[in-house]
Amino acid sequence: MQIVIIIRQSLCNTATPYLTNFSALLPMLCMDKSQNHSADATVDASEIEKFSAIASEWWDINGKFRPLHQITPVRLQYIKQQILQNILSASERINSIDDVKILDVGCGGGLVCEPLSRLGAQVCGIDPSAATIEAAKKHSTEQGLSIDYQATTLETFAGSERKFDAIVCLEVLEHVNNVSDFLELCRNLLTDNGVLILSTINRTTKSYAQAIVTAEYIFGWLPTGTHDWNKFITPEELKQILERLGFRDCDTSGLTYSLLTDQWSLSEDCSVNYFLTCKKAG
Numbered sequence: 001m002q003i004v005i006i007i008r009q010s011l012c013n014t015a016t017p018y019l020t021n022f023s024a025l026l027p028m029l030c031m032d033k034s035q036n037h038s039a040d041a042t043v044d045a046s047e048i049e050k051f052s053a054i055a056s057e058w059w060d061i062n063g064k065f066r067p068l069h070q071i072t073p074v075r076l077q078y079i080k081q082q083i084l085q086n087i088l089s090a091s092e093r094i095n096s097i098d099d100v101k102i103l104d105v106g107c108g109g110g111l112v113c114e115p116l117s118r119l120g121a122q123v124c125g126i127d128p129s130a131a132t133i134e135a136a137k138k139h140s141t142e143q144g145l146s147i148d149y150q151a152t153t154l155e156t157f158a159g160s161e162r163k164f165d166a167i168v169c170l171e172v173l174e175h176v177n178n179v180s181d182f183l184e185l186c187r188n189l190l191t192d193n194g195v196l197i198l199s200t201i202n203r204t205t206k207s208y209a210q211a212i213v214t215a216e217y218i219f220g221w222l223p224t225g226t227h228d229w230n231k232f233i234t235p236e237e238l239k240q241i242l243e244r245l246g247f248r249d250c251d252t253s254g255l256t257y258s259l260l261t262d263q264w265s266l267s268e269d270c271s272v273n274y275f276l277t278c279k280k281a282g
């Protein structure tokens with residue numbers, strides 16, 4: 001492990017710095033007086049800055065978000081399966097998620113919002129990166145889709161008191177401050193028995209080797225500095241937080257990549273990428 005940390009530090013010193021645009025972040029850095037707490041406590045401004053700097057690439061399937069495009073078919077398979085199993089009653093499960101109200105937190109350019117909307121769900125996507133939401137809106141308009149995109153923080157959006165049947169939050173937890181507060185805000189936006197579907201990266205030696213060294217430095221699949229290993233969370237840690245917040249029926253599933261076939265698939269191996277789904281107690 002020590003060797004891994006030393007390699008990591010030397011690689012980080014050579015990492016390409018992202019462009020800086022602090023002015024775009026200023027509105028988020030003020031206090032939300034109506035709720036008397038910071039409107040962006042779970043937002044790490046430097047993370048938002050990284051995503052805003054590459055927002056023009058969200059829909060370039062060979063660009064910086066190529067890995068997200070590659071995993072999207074498997075993500076959809078998983079999300080649909082979880083919604084059908086957990087939200088809809090047996091008689092409603094005719095393989096359709098029509099009219100299910102879904103909130104995508106940290107939706108990025110809408111890679112998952114768009115196919116969910118095509119499947120008939122009522123989709124709302126939020127992201128603190130204004131440039132990202134611009135890209136999402138532009139693309140969905142071109143596609144003739146009706147998706148409610150909002151450039152806002154989870155704190156501010158939670159003030160709207162809207163409720164959703166399902167919240168998806170994919171590849172976001174590793175970029176936020178205070179995961180517990182973040183998940184509590186998600187819980188408050190769910191209906192009773194609503195389902196929270198998360199995907200993130202485990203904190204293991206293997207995840208360091210694959211998600212950082214291989215993906216960022218060897219193959220260059222992701223911009224260097226995209227991930228901070230210390231922000232990764234294990235499924236056990238995540239489950240503990242969720243159960244404390246009143247979630248139940250936590251279910252995990254691994255998302256694994258095969259170099260041989262260049263394919264992603266669902267698996268039982270949660271050592272690097274994994275999904276965790278749970279239900280808000282009714």
Ligand SMILES: C[S@@+](CC[C@H](N)C(=O)[O-])C[C@H]1O[C@@H](n2cnc3c(N)ncnc32)[C@H](O)[C@@H]1O
Pocket residue numbers: 042043044047048051068105106107108109110111112126127128129132153154169170171172175176177
């Ligand atoms: C790796 S991208 C994932 C995008 C999308 N969920 C997907 O999987 O296609 C992470 C996204 O999380 C957003 N993000 C970062 N911190 C956030 C926070 N505190 N609250 C909500 N979104 C956040 C970023 O702006 C970025 O769009």
